[in-house]
Amino acid sequence: MSAIDIATRSLADGxxxxxxxxxxxxxxxSSARRTLGRLKAAGVSPSTEIILRSFLESVGLEGTLVFPLFNFDFTTGLPFDIRSSPSKMGAxxxxARLHPGAVRTGHPIYSFVAIGKRAAEFEGITNFSGYGPDSPFAVLRxxxxxxxxxxxxxxxxMTFYHYVEEMCAVPYRYHKAFTGPYTDAAGVTESRTFGLFVRNIEEGVKTYVDPMGEELWNSSLxxxxxxxEGTGLRVISARAxxxxxxxxxxxxxxxxxxxxKETDSE
Structure with missing residues (x-):
């Protein structure tokens, strides 16, 4: 067994x-930096491909990996091309986006890539609202x-929190539309409009979800x-x-x- 295979298996076990x-x-x-450092310390040339392979190994041939490919250029009017717009969520x-057989969902701001057994079930998802009831968040649940x-x-x-907020129609967020040039998988470009359930900046609302994360830890979820620390990976059921x-x-x-809110005391 090669050093790369050993490193891949070790990560998968973790x-x-x-x-x-x-x-x-x-x-x-993901933030892959520390895991890349772990590979280097093990004498293996650091590679995101090894990390991706280790995740694939951890869920097996019947499993499916989904990664966020979020890119906020569309919110400024810049074009989105489902075939080539890069992820801005890390190496x-x-x-994962470039992996053979990867399937990309179609929201120009909150798109995802799926790899594995059930990837085809994400094909053709072009939800209007990034966190909506027909979004990949909902499919995952x-x-x-x-x-x-x-x-x-x-x-x-943990962007999934915003999906729950939209499903609960929280009053501190609202629906906002963004329009720009959109190129689909067939290469057809047209002006399209998509939505996001955004925080109410005018009321000083700031995303602040770490306390919710602590509750999930305290509840053993x-x-x-x-x-x-350790593997650096924490896992939770989407439904939970x-x-x-x-x-x-x-x-x-x-x-x-x-x-x-901005007016909250520290």
Whole structure:
């Protein structure tokens, strides 16, 4: 067995110890820097391809990986091309976008790439609202999938919270439309409009979700490691995360758990 194979298997074993299993459908948010450093320390040339391969190994041939390919250029009127617009969510997500057989969803701001057994079920998803009821977030929940974050705090990774907020129609966010040039998989370019459920900046609303993350840890809904500890990977059931977040919202505790205001005292 080569050094690369050994490193890949070691990483895969770590991801499984953190909560990934065969046949999982899992959305992975990531900062690959520390894991690349771990590869280098093991005498292997650092490569996001090795990390991607290790995640594929951790869920097996029956599993499916989903990565965010978020890119906010469309919000400024710049063109989006589903065939070539890059991810701005890190090197691992860009490696996933370029992986053979990868399937990309069509929202120009919040697109995703799926690789594996159930990737075809994400094909053709072109949801209007980034966090809407027909979005990949909703599909992940319907599939009883998981969400994982590698070496990132909730504040910089867990966008699923905003899906729950939209499903609960929270009053501190509102629907906003963005229009720009859009090129589809067939190469056809036209002006198209898409939406996002954005925070109310005029009322001083700021995303502030780390306290919700602590609640998930305290409720033992997260498994694995905190950022920059152990494997660095934590894992949660999408359905469990939805239910816990919905409970916080419907019980009136969203302020201070999911958002704060500029006028709040430190």
């Amino acid at each position: 991801w499984r110890s953190s909560g990934l299993e065969n046949r999982d459908v899992v959305l992975i948010h 691992l997500t860009e490696a 319907e599939m009883d999938g998981k969400i994982a974050s590698l070496d990132l705090p909730d504040q910089h990774s 997260y498994s694995g490691s905190r950022p920059n 995360m939805f239910d816990a977040t919905e409970s916080v919202i419907t019980s009136g505790r969203a302020h201070g758990m999911l958002y704060r």
